[in-house]
Amino acid sequence: xxxxxxxxxxxxxxxxxxxxxxxxxxxxxxxxxxxxxxxxxxxxxxxxxxxxxxxxxxxxxxxxxxxxxxxxxxxxxxxxxxxxxxxxxxxxxxxxxxxxxxxxxxxxxxxx
Amino acid sequence: xxxxxxxxxxxxxxxxxxxxxxxxxxxxxxxxxxxxxxxxxxxxxxxxxxxxxxxxxxxxxxxxxxxxxxxxxxxxxxxxxxxxxxxxxxxxxxxxxxxxxxxxxxxxxxxxxxx
Numbered sequence: 001x002x003x004x005x006x007x008x009x010x011x012x013x014x015x016x017x018x019x020x021x022x023x024x025x026x027x028x029x030x031x032x033x034x035x036x037x038x039x040x041x042x043x044x045x046x047x048x049x050x051x052x053x054x055x056x057x058x059x060x061x062x063x064x065x066x067x068x069x070x071x072x073x074x075x076x077x078x079x080x081x082x083x084x085x086x087x088x089x090x091x092x093x094x095x096x097x098x099x100x101x102x103x104x105x106x107x108x109x110x111x112x
Numbered sequence: 113x114x115x116x117x118x119x120x121x122x123x124x125x126x127x128x129x130x131x132x133x134x135x136x137x138x139x140x141x142x143x144x145x146x147x148x149x150x151x152x153x154x155x156x157x158x159x160x161x162x163x164x165x166x167x168x169x170x171x172x173x174x175x176x177x178x179x180x181x182x183x184x185x186x187x188x189x190x191x192x193x194x195x196x197x198x199x200x201x202x203x204x205x206x207x208x209x210x211x212x213x214x215x216x217x218x219x220x221x222x223x224x225x226x227x
Binding site (some may be wrong): 006031032042043045088098099104 | 113145147148152153154155156157160162167168170171183207212213215216218219220221
């Protein structure tokens with residue numbers, strides 16, 4: 001079982017709709033969770049982090065964490081073509097304070 | 113200010129050769145990380161430095177891989193006797209400290225191709 005699992009996609013969403021990206025993780029001791037965006041040929045860029053159960057909102061982005069279900073999600077409201085990218089879910093390793101474990105990413109495509 | 117920089121941006125080498133990849137972190141950042149990203153995969157942790165010392169090198173795949181950060185700033189990832197399977201994008205990241213809450217800022221990466 002992979003430590004961080006994501007559906008590889010592609011996920012196609014019409015412009016203006018809500019894009020929902022999901023991720024599960026295997027280590028119940030994990031405490032810190034991140035969403036990175038990666039455009040093709042570019043390096044990852046942090047867009048959200050979440051540490052507590054529940055929702056965290058930042059502009060059009062909402063991260064959701066459910067530690068009991070070991071589930072993290074990212075919602076993107078009012079999707080724009082510029083949101084088309086690969087979204088990487090990442091988890092801080094509970095055994096090493098600064099080691100981040102990434103999922104394989106979900107490719108999101110926003111169609112005009 | 114300047115972000116994380118990595119050189120070279122592309123490196124093509126032959127199987128069995130030695131390569132060095134360089135990372136210049138953001139000025140003042142004490143923590144530095146190396147990752148490797150293969151096509152269609154997320155970055156894979158290799159090693160993390162706090163200052164000059166390697167605080168966690170558990171991700172280095174074998175003893176052909178070695179990294180240094182002698183003055184606590186620039187870091188070099190060294191790969192001996194390269195193999196075709198080493199082909200990937202090598203990413204460097206830095207953060208102000210090693211706290212979990214510190215954002216890791218990634219450089220543009222070095223694309224290594226081993227022929």
